[in-house]
Amino acid sequence: MTGSLTANEAQPTAHAVQGTPVVPGVGYGPAIRPAPRPSRPDTAVEIAEDARDAEKERFRAAAAEVGRRLQARAALATGSASEVLAANAAMAEDRGWIGAGVKAIGKGSDAAFAAVTATDQFVAMFAKLGGRMAERITDLMDICDRVIAELSDLPEPGVPTPSEPSVLLAEDLAPADTAGLDATLVVGLATSLGGPTSHTAIIARQLGIPCIVAATGLDDVAAGTLVMVDGATGRIEIEPDPSTARSAVEESATHLAEVADWSGPGRTSDGHRVDILANVQDGAGARAARSTAADGVGLFRTELSFLDRDVEPTVDEQASIYAEVLTAFEGTKVVVRTLDAGSDKPLRFANHADEANPALGVRGIRIAEGNRGILHRQLDAIAAAAASTDSSPWVMAPMIATSAEAQAFAADVRERGLTPGVMIEVPAAALLADRILDHVDFLSIGTNDLAQYTMAADRMSADLAALTDPWQPAVLTLVAHAAKAGAAVNKPVGVCGEAAADPLLACVLVGFGVTSLSAASAAVAGVGAKLGTVTLEQCMAAAEAVLSTSSPAEAREVAAGLLG
Structure with missing residues (x-):
């Protein structure tokens, strides 16, 4: 104010x-508004042939320094911020991008123009690929600006x-x-x-x-x-x-203060129990989430320990990281998602082949098809962490599309004494949720990717933002279908995508039969407080009503009318 x-x-x-x-x-x-970015050169400054090796080294050093600064920020951040910064740090030192810049310098370009040349090349490629790769364009342009600023002795933009x-x-x-x-x-x-x-x-x-x-x-x-x-x-x-x-502002602040007083547990006003969980990705984030009223962890993203590595972390290294989260939430439910890499989060050590459309390519559980050892070693690490902390984590796989994939994953998980589940992000998995549940003990719906794949819309596109809105009736129909399948066999179905952080939508999800809601720590109290103001009957009425709507705006309006 x-x-x-x-x-x-x-x-x-x-x-x-x-x-x-x-x-x-x-x-x-x-x-x-953000400070102006450094000017990107339109033309190259010709570098003499005998000075090109030094110019290449100057370019590499600038990119390495940018990567170092971003990695330092990642180490200080928690949760999604840490993951994103770590991924960007890796991008600053990406061998393909660095190689394109070095190649341009080899032809006589100066380092700053080489950064622009390499960036333009990759931006065009990312835009053509679309999906998650297109999401990285803003990130890559930012890396380019930071490298140019470093080369020009200018402040970071x-x-x-x-x-x-x-x-x-x-x-x-x-x-x-x-x-x-x-x-x-x-x-x-x-x-x-x-x-x-x-x-x-x-x-x-x-x-x-x-x-x-x-x-x-x-x-x-x-x-x-x-x-x-x-x-x-x-x-x-x-x-x-x-x-x-x-x-x-004052009214909003008053409401937020009331929300902040929510102390759990998650339940409707008439006593229907719903787990309100937190999304975390490292020990620091888990310890911060523990200070909230979260009932446990509904999504432990494990990518952070993999993304900035040239070699795969050992089982012991992984187990140590996982144990931090299990210790922070000792005695509560913790759902661990196995490595969700590929697409916009490539692994340097997994030998990914170039793909025409990485967002629809080898990512998530599909990496295990050609690198089964990566999955097995991660499961060994989770089991070791569970044993060392006397915990019983649930373990789920991302990007499952068939019941056969679910069956194979569940066998690997049960072999290690852990509880298996899968994420519902692919429309095919939502449609066949009943068959997938023949093999696993729980489902967790990732509404971010489910919306993107259901609506065939890049979630980073401003022009298509309305299509990737989690209130889209088509997306909610798939969520309802999966929740119904879980209820039919008395197996839990959670939501761990960003939809679970919307207090109004969270009530609708409960009306579908969703048994747990997992969101960023900052959203936990708002979701729990809102749920405590409505009855299960109201949630079910709102859930039924939104499935008859034809747009996100109409769905929100109908739900607000029934839920307040």
Whole structure:
């Protein structure tokens, strides 16, 4: 909230733009925008042949320094922010990108133009591939800018530190920028690009910053303009009435304070039990999540220990990392997801072949087809961590598409005395959930990928943001189908995608028969508090009603009418 009145406040000329809501809450203050990026050279400076080896080394050193800084930030961050920063650090030193730059220097280009040449080459390739690879374009452009700044002895590009609580507006944000935001100074966030499951959205949810993406007309709003963002409705008011804006902020703050007092356990107002769990990916994130009222861990992402490695981590190394999470949530439910790599998260040591469309290629459990040892060693590490901590984790595989895959995975898991399950991210798995449940003990629905694959829409595309909205009736129909299959055989079905972080949608999911909801730690209290205000009958009525709607907006409206 801002302080004294300004000239803009004295004569408000309010108008609004609309985007896709991501993180609920209201933020009000002057707009700030990211600092200008370094200029990308249009032409190369000719480097003499006898100086090219030195120029190549200068390019490699700049990229290595950028990677080092990002890795250092990853080590200080937790949760999704840490994972994204680690992936970007690996991208800064990607052999293919570095090789393209070195090749350009070998032809006489200077290092800065070589960075642009290599980036343009990979951006074109990522755009053609689409899907998750297209999501990395913003990340790669950010890496290029940071390398150019390093080569030019310029400050790192990024978001300025505001002197007062402000609203950050941007075309899009690099993960490194989003992960470093101070939620006490950046009280709202809106972008004109991105989607509801983009890196920006996921990190903003972890930080608890009201967030809106894919907002048309946002680029015309100048820095310094007073704006109010409503992360629940997607509405961005430009130069609103100051008293109305402040009242909205205070009302939102009061609601958030009430939510913060929620102490669990998860249940509806009439006593129907629902596990409210946290998504984590390392020991630090788990310890932070333990300070919330989360009943356990519904999604332990294990990628972090793999992504920045040239060689596969040993069983002992993995077991040590997994034990940190199991220890933090001793005596509670912990669901471990096996390695979800490939596509936008390549493994340096897995010898991935080039693919025409990596998002539809060898990722998740499919890596095990050609590298069975990677899966087996990870399961050995999980079993070792379980034994050392006297825990009984559940273990699930990502990207399962057939019952045969589920059967093979379940056999490997049970062989080690662990409880097997699978993720429902592929529409085929949702449709055949009953057959998959013949082989596993639980399902966990990943709504981010399920929405992307169901709607055939890149989740990073601003033009397609409405299609990847988790409120899409087609997506909810598949969720309902999978939940019904679980209920028929009395096996738990959870949701661990970003949909579970939306308090209103969480109630609808419970109405479908979902038995657990797992979200970023910052969202746990909001989901639990909302669930405690409604009955199971209300949830079921809302669930039935949204399946008859034809758009996300209609589904939200119908649910709000029944759930408050």
